[in-house]
Amino acid sequence: MKALVSLLLLVLGWTFNALPAQADRLPDGVRLERNISYGTSRDQRFDVYLPAHPQNAPILFMVHGGGWKRGDKEASGVVDNKVARWVPKGIIFVTVNYRMMPDLEPVYQADDVALALVKVQQMAAGWGGDPDNIILMGHSAGAHLVTLINSAPEIATAKGARLWKGTISLDSGAMNVPAIMNARHFKLYDEAFGTDPALWEAASPFHRVKGATQPLLGICRQRSPDACPQNRALAKKANDLGGHMTVLPMPMSHGDINFELGKPGAYTERVEQFMRDLGWKI
Template identity: 50%
Template sequence: MKPTKATLRTGLLVVLLASLCLPATAGSLRERLSQRRAAAGLDAVDTTPATIPPGVRVLRDVPYGGDPAQRMDVYLPAQGTTRAPVIFMVHGGGWARGDKAMRSVVENKVARWVPRGFVLISANYRMLPGTRPIEQARDVARAMAMAQGRAAGWGADRDRFILMGHSAGAHLVGLLAAEPALAYDRGALPWLGTVSLDSAALNVVAIMQGPHLPLYAAAFGDDPAYWRAASPLQQLKARGVPFLAVCSTRRQASCPQARQFATKANGLHMRTQVLGEDLTHRQINEQLGAPGDYTAQVETFLATLDPVVARRLNGRR
């Protein structure tokens, strides 16, 4: 039967409306996916190299093992220093990507703290798929042990290390803080304190028992025994060094897990603080060291760790 003009007009109207709706639907879907990725901490990895300010000297790719990934960069005051406190930084990237020299990892931190007489070390580690998180934590421990052993030659103090990590790196330093034997077994000495920058993997068991993104499955697999062994919350059984958990209030899981960890730690008489910030996952990392209240609050915690750290944060040697 030949279609009427009214039928044709109706069909054209349907097609037109559909074509108008498609971009909005696609845009909405892209927005939801973007929000979900951001909530999970999957910001795009920033591959921009950091700008190093005058007065800072860098030792690149110092080895701590035989694998090409087992390297660290050491940022030193160019004029030299003695018995400097050390901030030992561990990058994130979903246990599978990222790099020690990324701008968001080191630029503001180096600019803020090295001129004040700190040494900042940024370490790479072996990653997925070849190396799983517990062994990655052991890589971090090996790197710290090597750095502590060489500290005097860099004008640093092996007894004044502060362990800091972002995202997956925050999980790794959290695991070492909860189970320091992982570090001591690799030759590391005790450190002053730990700063976890927006980890949403402090309770690996809870993550894996519920709906979770593929990156967690790739990292932690399907063995509940491994989940427990890789989970800072489950491994926390005794008092450790002071712990600061910075978390993004824009993410669903980050601050609740930080508070859960802090509650258990404080019950063990381990001094633990949660600092919620209205920043994205990436901003938690890259804005630390930039002037402002966020950096000031982190420095307030750092100053409680040691009198020398407090003096240098205040610009006094």
Template identity: 50%
Template sequence: MTPLATRARQAGLVATLLFSATFAAAAPAVPDGVRRIADIAYGTDTRQRMDVYLPASATDTAKAPVIVMVHGGAWMVGNKAMSNVVDNKVAYWVRQKGYVFVSVGYRLSPQADPLLQARDVAAALAKAQGLAASWGGDPAKFILMGHSAGAHLAALLAASPALAREAGAQAWLGTVALDSAALDLERIMQARHMRFYDRVFGADPAYWRSVSPSGVLAPGAAPMLLVCSTQRADDPCAQARDFAAKATAQGGRASVLPQDLTHAQVNTTLGLPGAYTEAVDDFITGLLPRP
């Protein structure tokens, strides 16, 4: 592929991402047997809200696992209620398996830079852990998940759990990063990259390092599953493999799950029947305490 074609494909990816994040923000369809509690505040800003989906029959004596989902949108757009973020995941993990699912909103760039966004997610995680028992969830059975920019924020918290602890969050079982291509910001920003990264991450190498999951990776981080699209020109799987190798070398546990799906499909198809959903579910199930 020529450099011109590569740039055109990257531009098309960004345009698709921004379009889908902006225009797919209609309220998701709530399946039968699922109850939605909308706009629980974890901060004072109108974007510091989260939606909770739980089995309609859930009681405060249940001990269900809880998935906390962070939407994508190039750090600049997006919405916690986007159907492509919520629908299939809720249908599978809430309706079929009895989990609690929390979809988190956060402040967007330029109002908040990615480090502040990660702190928003950490504050939402802490709030959800505090409320979990009232939803029939178990605060000891939390999984953090994110797609695209949300995958970067989830990976950043997983790599540097001190950020989450500063917000009052307790340890969670593991993290699922759905197709982040921003695991090594220092390397990205020093090479040819998509232009919107300059708007989001600026020009300071010290800041790049502070928001780079690879740069802040702490020894013994909680297990991670790194899903990556094999159809992207910027090769997120190479970053995922490098990050997993570094985590493993430091005593952590990280695995890579390549998928022959587009960037958008990695998000939208999760929860549909098939090997992909089964692989992610196997990772999550393997983290849960045995009865």
């Protein structure tokens, strides 16, 4: 029953966060550049929200969730509160689409995210941004993808990306894929990860981390039986290998961990402290 309720909350959270963002309600001075291509597919696109006068601006690089098979870079939960909070402070906000199932499995979706990062770094100076001062952020499936890249930076560097400052993971429940697949699990995971144990490990942040990685803040639902334990296990392994991962349990729903971020309050301030620890002046 708890698992069914958890899945229902996840779906409801995604539905609420999937409402289209209101581009005509952008904060004063914020400019939007839509659908910049980083590949040949129509899904390989990102949007850029620019402050009025960016000068060597830091860049927040956001990857949406949706179970690896739905979701969009323009969803209100992905965009609205984050843009309203941070872009007027001089931060460039990039939100990324990527190819999804059934066209592309999650382990290869990470390659799309890496290609988008390369393109953002190439274009950053032209926007007034700093290509070496990027924080990766993702929610749900997007959190899994940015955490996978953080655990295995060679996914991105092999595409030509330079290292980023750190990563913020918003409630991923897929940190240890083999553990999920070898226990009772939702059908969603069968669709995402299939039956090949080698692919499970390739898509598993816990298994991919082999050494010191970029700093990571793992935010998770406090009452979830899966998300926080998986985050803590990854943090222990990463930190034992010389990395720096902090876990932040929150008494919030899966959807609210995404949607509420950027609203005034202790939650947003805690995330901003992580940003300041990486050298951001906010």
